[in-house]
Amino acid sequence: xxxxxxxxxxDETFLLKRMYVPGYPLTYHIHFDDEFRHxxxxxxxxxxxxxxxxASFLPDVVRRCESDLVKAIEExxx
Numbered sequence: 001x002x003x004x005x006x007x008x009x010x011d012e013t014f015l016l017k018r019m020y021v022p023g024y025p026l027t028y029h030i031h032f033d034d035e036f037r038h039x040x041x042x043x044x045x046x047x048x049x050x051x052x053x054x055a056s057f058l059p060d061v062v063r064r065c066e067s068d069l070v071k072a073i074e075e076x077x078x
Contacts, residue, residue: 007072009065011035016072027054028073034059044069 007014015031027045034040042055042062051070053062062069 001076001078005072005076007068009068012061012065014065014069016069016076018076026077030069032062034061044073 003018017029019027025045027043029043031041044051045054051073
Protein backbone atom coordinates (compact mmCIF):
# COMPACT_ATOMS: atom_id res chain seq x y z
CA UNK A 1 0.00 0.00 0.00
CA UNK A 2 1.25 3.45 -0.92
CA UNK A 3 0.41 6.67 0.90
CA UNK A 4 0.88 8.67 -2.31
CA UNK A 5 0.82 7.68 -5.98
CA UNK A 6 0.01 8.95 -9.48
CA UNK A 7 -2.70 7.74 -11.85
CA UNK A 8 -2.74 8.74 -15.52
CA UNK A 9 -6.01 8.42 -17.43
CA UNK A 10 -5.76 9.59 -21.03
CA ASP A 11 -4.07 13.00 -20.92
CA GLU A 12 -4.83 13.61 -17.23
CA THR A 13 -2.52 12.79 -14.33
CA PHE A 14 -3.93 12.63 -10.83
CA LEU A 15 -1.91 12.63 -7.60
CA LEU A 16 -3.68 10.52 -4.95
CA LYS A 17 -2.80 10.90 -1.27
CA ARG A 18 -4.13 8.44 1.29
CA MET A 19 -5.29 10.25 4.44
CA TYR A 20 -6.02 8.08 7.46
CA VAL A 21 -7.02 9.61 10.78
CA PRO A 22 -8.30 7.23 13.48
CA GLY A 23 -12.00 7.78 14.13
CA TYR A 24 -12.67 9.29 10.69
CA PRO A 25 -13.55 7.62 7.37
CA LEU A 26 -10.60 6.69 5.16
CA THR A 27 -10.14 9.48 2.60
CA TYR A 28 -8.00 10.14 -0.45
CA HIS A 29 -7.09 13.72 -1.37
CA ILE A 30 -6.68 13.96 -5.14
CA HIS A 31 -4.88 16.76 -6.98
CA PHE A 32 -4.73 17.50 -10.67
CA ASP A 33 -4.10 20.42 -13.02
CA ASP A 34 -6.31 21.05 -16.04
CA GLU A 35 -5.07 22.14 -19.46
CA PHE A 36 -5.15 25.79 -18.28
CA ARG A 37 -2.94 24.92 -15.28
CA HIS A 38 -5.77 25.41 -12.81
CA UNK A 39 -5.19 23.23 -9.75
CA UNK A 40 -8.09 21.13 -8.46
CA UNK A 41 -8.09 19.33 -5.14
CA UNK A 42 -10.95 17.06 -4.18
CA UNK A 43 -11.58 14.06 -1.99
CA UNK A 44 -12.89 10.56 -2.36
CA UNK A 45 -14.18 8.88 0.76
CA UNK A 46 -15.30 5.37 1.63
CA UNK A 47 -19.03 5.58 2.37
CA UNK A 48 -21.41 2.63 2.58
CA UNK A 49 -18.62 0.36 1.28
CA UNK A 50 -18.18 2.47 -1.89
CA UNK A 51 -15.67 5.15 -2.85
CA UNK A 52 -17.48 8.40 -3.59
CA UNK A 53 -16.45 11.84 -4.80
CA UNK A 54 -16.78 14.49 -2.10
CA ALA A 55 -17.09 17.83 -3.90
CA SER A 56 -19.71 20.25 -5.09
CA PHE A 57 -18.07 21.35 -8.36
CA LEU A 58 -15.63 19.35 -10.40
CA PRO A 59 -14.64 19.55 -14.05
CA ASP A 60 -16.23 16.96 -16.34
CA VAL A 61 -12.91 15.16 -16.74
CA VAL A 62 -13.02 14.15 -13.07
CA ARG A 63 -16.48 12.63 -13.42
CA ARG A 64 -15.35 10.79 -16.57
CA CYS A 65 -12.35 9.36 -14.69
CA GLU A 66 -14.25 8.49 -11.51
CA SER A 67 -14.33 4.73 -12.17
CA ASP A 68 -10.57 4.73 -12.89
CA LEU A 69 -9.93 6.60 -9.64
CA VAL A 70 -12.09 4.12 -7.70
CA LYS A 71 -10.25 1.18 -9.26
CA ALA A 72 -6.84 2.65 -8.40
CA ILE A 73 -7.87 3.30 -4.79
CA GLU A 74 -9.31 -0.19 -4.38
CA GLU A 75 -6.13 -1.75 -5.78
CA UNK A 76 -4.04 0.38 -3.42
CA UNK A 77 -6.10 -0.78 -0.45
CA UNK A 78 -5.62 -4.50 -1.22
